[in-house]
Amino acid sequence: MKRIRDLVPEKEADFWLIAGDLLEYHGGRRSTALFLRDLFASIAPIPVVIAPGNHDPWRADSFYQTLEWSGNVYWFTPEWGVYEFPEKSCVIYGWGFGQPHVYESPLDTFPGKLEGYTHHLMVLHASVLSNSGEGEHHPYAPVTLQQLVQTGMDYVAMGHIHKPESFMHPVKKQPFAAYPGSPEGLTSKEAGERHVLYGELDHDGRLQLTAIPVQSRKIQKLEIKANGVETTEQLIDRMEQQLMEENDSDMMYITLIGERAAHFQPPLSVLQQRFSRFFLLQLTDQTWPDVDEDKLIADGGVWGRWLSKLAEAESRAQNEDEREIVRLAKQEALARIGGTIR
Numbered sequence: 043m044k045r046i047r048d049l050v051p052e053k054e055a056d057f058w059l060i061a062g063d064l065l066e067y068h069g070g071r072r073s074t075a076l077f078l079r080d081l082f083a084s085i086a087p088i089p090v091v092i093a094p095g096n097h098d099p100w101r102a103d104s105f106y107q108t109l110e111w112s113g114n115v116y117w118f119t120p121e122w123g124v125y126e127f128p129e130k131s132c133v134i135y136g137w138g139f140g141q142p143h144v145y146e147s148p149l150d151t152f153p154g155k156l157e158g159y160t161h162h163l164m165v166l167h168a169s170v171l172s173n174s175g176e177g178e179h180h181p182y183a184p185v186t187l188q189q190l191v192q193t194g195m196d197y198v199a200m201g202h203i204h205k206p207e208s209f210m211h212p213v214k215k216q217p218f219a220a221y222p223g224s225p226e227g228l229t230s231k232e233a234g235e236r237h238v239l240y241g242e243l244d245h246d247g248r249l250q251l252t253a254i255p256v257q258s259r260k261i262q263k264l265e266i267k268a269n270g271v272e273t274t275e276q277l278i279d280r281m282e283q284q285l286m287e288e289n290d291s292d293m294m295y296i297t298l299i300g301e302r303a304a305h306f307q308p309p310l311s312v313l314q315q316r317f318s319r320f321f322l323l324q325l326t327d328q329t330w331p332d333v334d335e336d337k338l339i340a341d342g343g344v345w346g347r348w349l350s351k352l353a354e355a356e357s358r359a360q361n362e363d364e365r366e367i368v369r370l371a372k373q374e375a376l377a378r379i380g381g382t383i384r
């Protein structure tokens with residue numbers, strides 16, 4: 043949040059638009075809200091314009107209403123709001139959640155644009171419905187792209203979806219609405235750089251949107267091949283080489299893959315300690331041992347019979363899904379068999 047705040051004077055931004063889910067109504071701490079209050083006050087008089095979302099609805103007992111915020115902080119509420127900035131010939135429209143669950147389109151009640159201004163911006167926490175009809179079953183505050191276009195905005199700053207996405211205006215052929223995505227990765231699905239969007243709107247309504255990375259740490263998903271590895275030291279060497287350039291501050295989700303020596307099982311707790319320099323390290327072992335299947339089957343022991351049965355299952359498989367299940371079962375079986383080989 044501080045890095046985002048610092049961008050405001052650095053870019054000489056006219057407005058800081060925040061499209062909701064800024065903090066949690068349930069479990070959000072007063073100290074977090076006070077931190078935000080001070081942060082927003084520190085850039086006064088530059089306006090900070092906030093549209094509450096489903097996690098931070100505009101409720102009488104929310105920090106938005108119980109704390110005193112500096113005069114440069116503007117709120118939207120479940121009634122459509124309009125803030126006029128005549129010195130910039132700009133109007134900012136917005137709507138906010140009043141409670142966590144809203145299944146209607148807020149744009150159904152949009153009162154329309156004001157006359158006499160050059161620039162029209164909107165801040166909105168909503169779900170843009172995809173044309174394919176995919177996505178959540180009961181999306182919060184569902185809006186269509188068509189509805190957004192009809193508002194006639196130059197730009198709609200959107201929140202709710204953690205994955206960055208921008209929407210092209212069908213006539214102007216330029217982005218006119220966008221989700222910046224979460225500025226910090228929240229789960230392992232939100233890997234890599236995380237951004238805020240910096241927008242420049244010129245007098246003819248041309249919009250330039252730039253994604254600026256702001257994350258404190260990156261979530262990184264990596265695969266490391268353990269092919270041919272026979273000792274812990276060999277594996278550590280290989281991991282060191284691959285992780286050499288990675289930042290300590292990052293969160294590493296590493297999957298070990300490949301066919302390794304049957305007698306060698308990667309010692310995850312040792313590796314965990316060895317690479318404890320990372321802020322977080324989560325190791326998953328998906329290697330499989332180089333078991334000599336033909337020999338085991340020829341020997342006729344219990345392992346051989348297990349593998350024969352899996353081979354039968356594979357030949358009986360009716361389609362690719364079934365074959366995939368057998369392959370996964372075989373990998374699992376080989377891993378267990380490998381664990382017993384000296």
Ligand SMILES: [Mn+2]
Nearest residue numbers: 063095096202
């Ligand atoms: Mn949300």
